[in-house]
Amino acid sequence: MTPVEELLAELYADEWGRITASVIRLTGDWDLAEECAQDAFAKALERWPADGIPPRPGGWLYTTARNRAIDRLRRAQNEKTKLAQLAAEPQSAIAPSLEAGSVIPDDRLELMFTCCHPALTTEAQVALTLRTLAGLDTAEIARALLVSEKTMSQRLVRAKNKVRHAGIPFRVPPAHLLPERVGAVLGVLYLLFNEGYSATRGDELTRADLTGEAVRLTRLLAGFMPDEPEVGGLLALMLLHDARSLTRVDDTGGFVPLESQDRSRWNRAQIEEAVSILDDAARRGRAGPYQLQAAIAACHATAASTDETDWPQIALLYKELGRLTASPVVELNRAVAVAMAAGPEAGLVIVAELEAAGSLSGYHLLAATKADLLRRAGRFPEAAAAYRAAIDQAGTAPERQYLERRLAALPPSG
Amino acid sequence: MKYLLLVCTDGEPFDADPAELDPEPWISEVESRGIRLTGDRLRPPSDATTVRVRDGETLITDGPFVETKEFIGGFDILDCADLDEAIEVASKHPIAKYGMLELRPFWT
Numbered sequence: 001m002t003p004v005e006e007l008l009a010e011l012y013a014d015e016w017g018r019i020t021a022s023v024i025r026l027t028g029d030w031d032l033a034e035e036c037a038q039d040a041f042a043k044a045l046e047r048w049p050a051d052g053i054p055p056r057p058g059g060w061l062y063t064t065a066r067n068r069a070i071d072r073l074r075r076a077q078n079e080k081t082k083l084a085q086l087a088a089e090p091q092s093a094i095a096p097s098l099e100a101g102s103v104i105p106d107d108r109l110e111l112m113f114t115c116c117h118p119a120l121t122t123e124a125q126v127a128l129t130l131r132t133l134a135g136l137d138t139a140e141i142a143r144a145l146l147v148s149e150k151t152m153s154q155r156l157v158r159a160k161n162k163v164r165h166a167g168i169p170f171r172v173p174p175a176h177l178l179p180e181r182v183g184a185v186l187g188v189l190y191l192l193f194n195e196g197y198s199a200t201r202g203d204e205l206t207r208a209d210l211t212g213e214a215v216r217l218t219r220l221l222a223g224f225m226p227d228e229p230e231v232g233g234l235l236a237l238m239l240l241h242d243a244r245s246l247t248r249v250d251d252t253g254g255f256v257p258l259e260s261q262d263r264s265r266w267n268r269a270q271i272e273e274a275v276s277i278l279d280d281a282a283r284r285g286r287a288g289p290y291q292l293q294a295a296i297a298a299c300h301a302t303a304a305s306t307d308e309t310d311w312p313q314i315a316l317l318y319k320e321l322g323r324l325t326a327s328p329v330v331e332l333n334r335a336v337a338v339a340m341a342a343g344p345e346a347g348l349v350i351v352a353e354l355e356a357a358g359s360l361s362g363y364h365l366l367a368a369t370k371a372d373l374l375r376r377a378g379r380f381p382e383a384a385a386a387y388r389a390a391i392d393q394a395g396t397a398p399e400r401q402y403l404e405r406r407l408a409a410l411p412p413s414g
Numbered sequence: 415m416k417y418l419l420l421v422c423t424d425g426e427p428f429d430a431d432p433a434e435l436d437p438e439p440w441i442s443e444v445e446s447r448g449i450r451l452t453g454d455r456l457r458p459p460s461d462a463t464t465v466r467v468r469d470g471e472t473l474i475t476d477g478p479f480v481e482t483k484e485f486i487g488g489f490d491i492l493d494c495a496d497l498d499e500a501i502e503v504a505s506k507h508p509i510a511k512y513g514m515l516e517l518r519p520f521w522t
Contacts, residue, residue, distance in 0.1 A: 119497055166519050167415040169496035177498065 004048045007057060008041060013216060015058050016041075016135030019065040021107035024114075025170060027069055030132065030160045036072070037135070040065035108133060109224040110170050112217070116185040117168045124159035125188045131156055134213045144210050145195065182225070186234050186290065189218050193238050197245065211242060222277075232281030233291030239274035240297035243267035255398040259306040271301045292321040296333075311341035328359045332369055344377040364393035368403060380410050416451075416520040417500045421488040423513040425458070435508050437488075444492070444503055453490030487513070 001009070016037050023033035040061045054060040115128040126145070130136045136144070142152035162168070173181040196210030218235045225231050247261040278294045296317045303309035318334035321327075331354055339347025351370045360366040371386035387407040394400045428435060444450040459478040466473045478485065487509075494500040497517070504515045 117497075119501070166517075167417075167494070167497040167500070169498055173498065 002049065004045065004053065007053060008044055008048075011057055011061065012041065012135060015061050017108050017111065017133040017220075018058075018106055019062055020132045020135075021111040022062065022105055023065060023069045024111060024132070025105075025107045026066070027073060028164070028170070030163065032069055032072060034132070036065040036068045039068050107170075108220060109172055112185050112221060113172055113181055114163065114168060114170050116181070116188045117163070118181070118184055119166060119168055120159055120162060122188070122191070124155060124162070125184070126191060127152060127155050128159050128163075129188055129192070129217070130210075130213070133217060136213070182228055182230065185221065186218075186230060189214050189221070190234060190238075190290075192217075193241075197241060211238075211245075214238060215242065227284070229281035229284040229286050230288040230290045232277050233288060233294050236274040236278035236281065237290055237294035237297055239270050239277070240294060240301050243270040243274065243301060249398070253398055255402045257402070258300060263304070266301065271298075274298065275302065287320070287324075289321060289324050292317050292324070296321070306340075309340070311337050315341050328354055328357065329363075329365075332360065332366060335373070336369060339373050339376070344373040347373045348377065362393055364390045364395065364399070364403075367393060371403075371406070375406075375410060384410055415494055415496060415500075417492045417494060418518045418520070419453070419490040419492055419500075419504055419507070420486050420516040420518065421490070421507065421509050421513065422484050422516060423487045423509065424484050428509075428512040430512055435512075437508055440507055443506070444490075449492050449494055449499070449503055451491040451493055453488065455488040456486060458487075459485045484514070 019037040019040060020030075020033040023036050024030055027033070043064055044057070044061060048054070048057075111133060112129070115132060116125045120128070127141055130141045130144070131138070138153050138156060139149050141156075142149040145152070147155075172178075192210050193214035196212070196214065215235070215238050218231065218238060222231045222235050244261065244266050246267075247263075247265050248256055250256050274294070275298050278291065278298060281291055282295075296314055299310050299314050299317070315334055315337035318330055318337055322330045322334060331350060335347040335350035335354070338350060348370070351366070351373060354360055354366060355370075367386050367390035371383050371390055374380075374383035374386055384407060387403055387410070391400055391403045391407070394403060441450065441453070459481075462476075462478045464475045464477065464479045490507075492500055492503060494503065497519075500517050504510060504517055507515055509515065
């Protein structure tokens with residue numbers, strides 16, 4: 001890459017979202033915003049090698065995109081109302097201030113809330129976020145989310161139409177709506193992260209990029225909303241998971257469970273950063289599901305080994321998390337923590353309750369957890385049956401192979 | 415922005431205190447805010463008449479054009495700043511707790 005290409009790649013992450021957000025605020029036209037952002041980068045690639053890199057590259061891109069938006073609107077005769085809106089904007093206040101070195105307006109928080117408005121489907125929220133804030137193109141989003149390009153393109157068109165036609169506002173919601181709407185944004189960001197992190201199917205490289213985008217956007221949100229502890233909680237949670245990502249899979253692509261991971265290869269600096277972010281969030285005294293999950297992940301990430309992990313604390317955190325979320329999967333995780341703290345039979349009591357409740361029937365991790373606890377309790381024939389059930393239900397090859405290895409490693413029964 | 419608020423029910427009586435279903439307090443609040451332009455309850459689908467013109471002939475049938483369990487029991491025309499305001503107003507409608515409300519933006 002030439003120095004200009006390198007700089008533009010670096011600027012892309014931040015400036016794409018900033019440009020689209022600001023053109024959307026000015027014109028209300030999402031397609032125009034994307035076009036203008038694209039144009040600005042193309043123009044920079046063409047001009048900067050000859051003219052030199054401008055002193056404020058971000059400001060140059062922003063002004064170029066904005067001027068392009070105004071040009072386009074002026075030329076379109078049927079866009080009279082939008083022009084009227086533009087005329088009402090204090091243009092002169094924006095343009096010279098750029099030269100004077102002041103801050104470029106940043107409407108990305110508004111854009112985040114608009115993309116994640118609850119009147120849109122989750123799929124639409126994710127697609128819009130990746131397109132307008134992260135700047136991924138339709139083909140990239142389609143690849144990352146494992147749908148066809150045509151489906152993704154239709155999904156984006158439909159989502160943008162809904163925003164425009166239904167009157168979804170471009171703004172940060174008022175205080176009384178904020179808790180719910182922040183929750184929606186966090187939900188989309190965590191979903192993005194998990195899509196990339198789990199990478200159970202498809203092109204793993206592309207999907208790993210989703211993890212990076214999710215972390216970057218959550219960092220951005222945390223910068224905008226330092227007083228929302230759940231934003232910090234989610235950021236800490238992502239950083240903690242990500243810090244261990246290299247050790248989750250072995251050289252052959254096999255799944256490596258936590259207790260067998262090489263802890264020396266965990267990213268210590270990132271774990272420390274996450275713990276400090278989590279401490280800051282917890283100090284605000286409003287616990288929530290992301291902070292609790294991050295606290296659990298921090299217990300694991302800061303322990304020297306499985307044996308030295310604070311399992312009673314983890315069991316307690318899962319109990320609190322279960323109280324907030326009423327999720328049977330959380331209860332299953334609590335069973336594992338209780339088993340580590342108080343022995344496998346104590347964990348099996350919770351597993352039996354979950355089986356009786358029936359809400360996790362067919363979920364391979366219920367059978368896999370039961371199998372593991374039975375194995376540790378020395379009940380090998382029962383463990384073998386549970387492993388076989390789990391293998392039948394497992395969704396991915398690495399998970400199946402892992403369970404098959406476990407089954408094969410059981411002592412031969414009577 | 416103008417929205418048509420469709421008040422949908424499945425025709426079963428609601429398990430609610432009649433006072434709770436009284437739309438008057440909602441109407442007066444929304445009208446005092448200048449949001450509700452008009453609205454009314456609708457007679458049931460059994461009182462509906464469906465009209466079509468095919469090959470120059472006017473076809474008239476008794477009943478709704480599509481038979482469903484759910485039907486539109488009333489409507490309101492709202493003039494709101496944006497979808498968030500329309501959602502807020504709809505969520506306060508007395509039927510919101512028992513039936514369903516659909517917000518349809520006007521074409522223009």
